[in-house]
Amino acid sequence: MPRRVRISYYNTWAQGLEDAAAYVARVPTLDLRPLVSNPNDAALLRKARLDCDWFGENARCFAAMTHPGIEFLPAWVCGVAGIAELGARPAAAGEERWFITMGQQPQSMGAVAGKAFALLARAGFRHFYYAFDEASRRMPCFPEIAPHLDILIHDELPLAEPGAGRLPAKCRRIHRSWVANVVPFAPPFNETPEERILFLSSALGLTPQRARQIAFLSGKLKDRFIPSYDHSPAEGERRVLNRYKVGLCPEGRMFATPAMSATHTDRPFWTGCLGMVPVSEDSRAGGRLEELHQAGLIVRYPYGDLKALADACERALALPSNERRRIYEHFNRYETVGNVVAEAIFAAGG
Secondary structure, three states: OOEEEEEEEEOOOOOOOEEHHHHHHHHHHOOOHHHOOOOOOHHHHHHHHHHHHHHHHHHHHHHOOOEOOEEEEEEEEEOHHHHHHHHHOOOOOOEEEEEEEEOOHHHHHHHHHHHHHHHHHHOOEEEEEEEOOOHHHHOOOHHHHHHHEEEEEEOOOOOOOOOHHHOOOOOEEEEOOOOEOOOOOOOOOOOOOEEEEEEEOOOOOOOHHHHHHHHHHHHHHHHHEEEEOOOOOOHHHHHHHHHEEEEEOOOOOOOOOHHHOOOOOOHHHHHHHOOOEEEEEOOOOOOHHHHHHHOOOOEEEOOOOHHHHHHHHHHHHHOOHHHHHHHHHHHHHHOEHHHHHHHHHHHHOO
16 A cells, blocks of 8 residues: 655745645745845845745645655645644654755754754654755754754765764665756646747856856857846746747856765756756766766756857757657656655655
8 A cells, every 4th residue: 555645844934834735825925024134125025035936836846746655645834833733733544744844944943953853753753854055064953953864865975074973874865966846747848949048047146157158149149049137037937938949057056165066056957847958067076967968868068168058059959859858758757856755755665
């Protein structure tokens, strides 16, 4: 018989304990002004909205998880205010419960993080921490929550002491970075996209290197090149980007540090889920994107090489529909957060 699994997802933008589907439905209408340091700062509110929506999409993914060996019960979501209620809620007969945290959000619990994780462990919850940041180095509460973890997905190698030394022997450690927070196959495949390249830049990271890339490609590709300067598109707007054939996703985000040099952003992954051809420069050590490049699922080019960048863009534009569909199928089946988490929970056993 399939295991009966209940997911409870911790999200700092949530408040008390509630049904995940209900939370996801009201995310677009949440008033974030009471939740930011300066509610009169329009730029800060925009960043808060992007962050809230991004983590809201994670909740949507966890609520929609499927696996042939697991019956997923309706998922829950809670913030700090819901931890005590979650720990007090009794489990149904045969219900296996998992508490999922991500990024550096456990730090929002502050000094009580370790106690909160211990409380939930005593209540029968197993802990799944998807740390796509340098959590063991940059999150002060990591040593406090480490003894309670059952699954840890992490970017960094090696994990920093003393937190790594406090992980229990039972904890399954998986070295994997970001994937797409997309419900598999929810974005439709576009058979006839515009023969254009969307450059996913960032107002927070428009470096001189990226400025050179934009200027070069604008002159080289003319109207086939569409630069975007948003840090991240709004989640509600993301799926319509499959109107374009190619997504150019420059690297960034601490790739110069030894621990993060083989990592990446999530943009190549959700562009692949949209059926776009992901194009990305190589990070210092290659990492998982190089494996995808060798499999023909992503197009890469050497850092700083503008000619190679233009060649990569032309190769991506030339890919036929059947190759784009192969990319779409792979990313939706294997590179989404729900599928990765569901498979890891299944592998961990009941």
